Amino acid sequence: MSFTRKRLATAAAAVALAGLVAGCSGGGGGGADQTLDPANPVAITVGTLPAGDYAPLYIAEQEGYFEEEGLDVTIEIIAGGAVGMTQLYSGDLDFSSATWTNVLLANSQGFDIQVVREGTDSNKEGINGLIVQADGPIEEVEDLRGETLSVNTLGSATELQIRDCLATEGLEPGDYELVEVAFPDAAAAVSQGRIAAGFVPEPFITIGSDQGLEPLFYASTCNDVQRTLPLINWTTSESYANDNPAVVAAFKRAMDRATELAIEDPQVVVDILPTFTTLTPELAEQIVHPSFVEDGTPNLDAAQITMDLMIQYGLITEPLDDLAQYAWTPPSE
Numbered sequence: 001m002s003f004t005r006k007r008l009a010t011a012a013a014a015v016a017l018a019g020l021v022a023g024c025s026g027g028g029g030g031g032a033d034q035t036l037d038p039a040n041p042v043a044i045t046v047g048t049l050p051a052g053d054y055a056p057l058y059i060a061e062q063e064g065y066f067e068e069e070g071l072d073v074t075i076e077i078i079a080g081g082a083v084g085m086t087q088l089y090s091g092d093l094d095f096s097s098a099t100w101t102n103v104l105l106a107n108s109q110g111f112d113i114q115v116v117r118e119g120t121d122s123n124k125e126g127i128n129g130l131i132v133q134a135d136g137p138i139e140e141v142e143d144l145r146g147e148t149l150s151v152n153t154l155g156s157a158t159e160l161q162i163r164d165c166l167a168t169e170g171l172e173p174g175d176y177e178l179v180e181v182a183f184p185d186a187a188a189a190v191s192q193g194r195i196a197a198g199f200v201p202e203p204f205i206t207i208g209s210d211q212g213l214e215p216l217f218y219a220s221t222c223n224d225v226q227r228t229l230p231l232i233n234w235t236t237s238e239s240y241a242n243d244n245p246a247v248v249a250a251f252k253r254a255m256d257r258a259t260e261l262a263i264e265d266p267q268v269v270v271d272i273l274p275t276f277t278t279l280t281p282e283l284a285e286q287i288v289h290p291s292f293v294e295d296g297t298p299n300l301d302a303a304q305i306t307m308d309l310m311i312q313y314g315l316i317t318e319p320l321d322d323l324a325q326y327a328w329t330p331p332s333e
Helices: 052-062 081-090 100-108 157-168 183-191 204-209 238-243 245-264 266-276 281-286 300-312
Strands: 042-048 071-077 095-098 113-118 128-133 148-151 177-180 197-201 213-217 233-237
Touching: 042 052, 042 081, 042 245, 052 071, 052 095, 052 245, 052 266, 071 245, 081 095, 081 100, 081 113, 081 233, 095 100, 095 113, 100 113, 100 157, 100 233, 100 300, 113 238, 113 245, 128 157, 128 183, 128 204, 148 157, 157 177, 157 197, 157 300, 183 197, 183 204, 183 213, 197 204, 204 213, 204 281, 233 238, 233 245, 238 245, 245 266, 266 281
Parallel strands: 042 071, 042 095, 148 177, 148 197
Antiparallel strands: 095 233, 113 233, 128 197, 128 213
16 A cells, blocks of 8 residues: 545644653552542642643543542643653652653653553544645655654654654655654644655644645554554553552543543534634534543553564664553552
8 A cells, every 4th residue: 555645634642751850749548449538639630731632631620520539630731741751750740641652661761650541542544644735746655755754752652653654655764854843833844845744633734734735644544553553541650559549540430431421422522622722613623533542441462562663663772571560450450
């Protein structure tokens, strides 16, 4: 199969890793099978980004699911999943959105991060893509040879995804240059010819279509491997999970309910997006929405595939042992 231009919309997100800090927070106590007291809620801080993949967090807050579980949630906007890893480890955050790439890279550096719940996956065409000029010189992947392309952050899930997609079509890392351009700036960089193509999530593909841009291919479904992988997950530090199993269980239950609602009633997602993003109600209706994962069990098969790709493309140098230790399970299981 050869990639040619596809005139639809897309989205995705991920990020790289920063420096090492120490310490961790605690204070929820209790076993995972114990429920918290809504009359005396446990305060937690959750790091996230203002994009569609993270809608269940805001739905859980809006619908009162956190309150019913005995949680008093503060939502903090973070720079990305990599930064979230350092903030979990330092105790500035109790939970954070991330990707398996973030989690594995963090653990390779000794951060001890666990995935609590999968959030979104790649099981939908149009949720992310590599945009090019619609009437420009890039007609197929081979035309990218010798060109400069962008991802939002190097050493991230977006880099991993793009490199794997291009390799499927015969382009290896040395055949092109990959640079960092923030998602909101990628369209202008492509339009002005500063880069040949840019990886962006929704709503930037839908927005780009009004600027003479279109996806060359959809990264989330570019090959059989990417099509099966999760995108966003929800994480905590191993230390926090060990000290607060009841809090982690309560957080997961609330997110399970919110994700189920997002799947069953997409209008809930449409309505809530303008409350925590810059999307207008009209644009919230138009974009391709994320593929939310109903069964949030940490996907260890996908973690293994991700680790293999990270080694293949140089994001880590050695495999990590026993990936199951990076998936949170209640102590009783």
